[in-house]
Amino acid sequence: MPVVPLKDILQPAFASRYGVGAFNIVDDLTMMAILDAATEAKSPVIIQVSVKTVKMWGAALLQKSFAEFAGSRPIPATLHLDHCPDVNVIKTCLEAGWNSALFDASNLAYEDNLRQTKEVVAFAHKLGAGVEGELEAVRGVEDDVGSGLEGELVPTEKCLEFIDATGIECFAPAIGTAHGVYEKEPKINFDRVKEITSLRSIPIVLHGGTGLSNETFRKLIQNGCAKVNISTKLKITFADGFRTYLEKKPTEYDPLKLLRSVHADVKKMAMEFMETFGSAGKA
Numbered sequence: 001m002p003v004v005p006l007k008d009i010l011q012p013a014f015a016s017r018y019g020v021g022a023f024n025i026v027d028d029l030t031m032m033a034i035l036d037a038a039t040e041a042k043s044p045v046i047i048q049v050s051v052k053t054v055k056m057w058g059a060a061l062l063q064k065s066f067a068e069f070a071g072s073r074p075i076p077a078t079l080h081l082d083h084c085p086d087v088n089v090i091k092t093c094l095e096a097g098w099n100s101a102l103f104d105a106s107n108l109a110y111e112d113n114l115r116q117t118k119e120v121v122a123f124a125h126k127l128g129a130g131v132e133g134e135l136e137a138v139r140g141v142e143d144d145v146g147s148g149l150e151g152e153l154v155p156t157e158k159c160l161e162f163i164d165a166t167g168i169e170c171f172a173p174a175i176g177t178a179h180g181v182y183e184k185e186p187k188i189n190f191d192r193v194k195e196i197t198s199l200r201s202i203p204i205v206l207h208g209g210t211g212l213s214n215e216t217f218r219k220l221i222q223n224g225c226a227k228v229n230i231s232t233k234l235k236i237t238f239a240d241g242f243r244t245y246l247e248k249k250p251t252e253y254d255p256l257k258l259l260r261s262v263h264a265d266v267k268k269m270a271m272e273f274m275e276t277f278g279s280a281g282k283a
């Protein structure tokens with residue numbers, strides 16, 4: 001069971017209260033490293049891509065690479081587009097065979113977000129794809145999307161109405177986490193996750209996973225966060241992987257050795273998260 005829809009990965013995770021890492025890959029090396037980590041950890045996995053990365057490599061090439069790399073593995077994997085405010089980019093990806101997308105209309109007024117998300121869901125479902133919905137902006141800029149401010153909290157009953165009316169596969173509420181690196185310990189709104197999942201059986205998405213403590217991860221996953229986004233940590237591991245290798249071997253000119261070393265670093269990072277999130281051994 002190699003490439004599967006997002007919901008096939010999230011529903012069992014939500015039911016059994018483990019989290020599945022959604023790792024923002026930046027190229028084929030990192031995509032392969034994350035898939036290798038999942039294979040070795042026997043973990044389901046979400047290959048997540050930012051719009052910026054789609055613009056770098058193209059939606060079709062990324063999907064083809066994913067199908068080739070993930071297609072023959074004994075673990076479920078899915079290809080997901082991260083924060084995308086542009087419906088046309090979502091359509092391009094889904095038409096190219098991507099499995100799901102986060103339609104980020106968090107800068108729109110509630111009614112507009114609701115209406116547009118419904119349209120995106122209808123489009124996605126026709127292709128057998130899924131949608132992550134978001135009402136409030138997650139604090140922090142990630143790959144040129146977002147702002148330093150957290151969106152104003154939407155009342156719970158409006159969140160429930162949004163979930164019911166749109167038919168999204170998973171929901172990303174603002175819960176005090178942020179994109180990027182935390183400068184101080186974030187105040188996490190555990191109760192908001194608990195409240196929403198006690199009223200609706202919908203997997204919650206945790207944005208801004210980099211830098212949270214294992215205890216915070218466990219508590220949020222216990223409350224219903226089934227998709228855990230890791231972007232910043234992958235970028236740091238990737239860049240540091242090159243830097244430390246080249247500092248150690250400044251006159252070695254064997255690109256494949258260098259790439260294998262970075263691959264190993266990224267894979268190790270992902271496997272550690274898979275253990276922490278409880279998804280290891282679940283595939």
Ligand SMILES: [Zn+2]
Nearest residue numbers: 138207208229
């Ligand atoms: Zn995010």
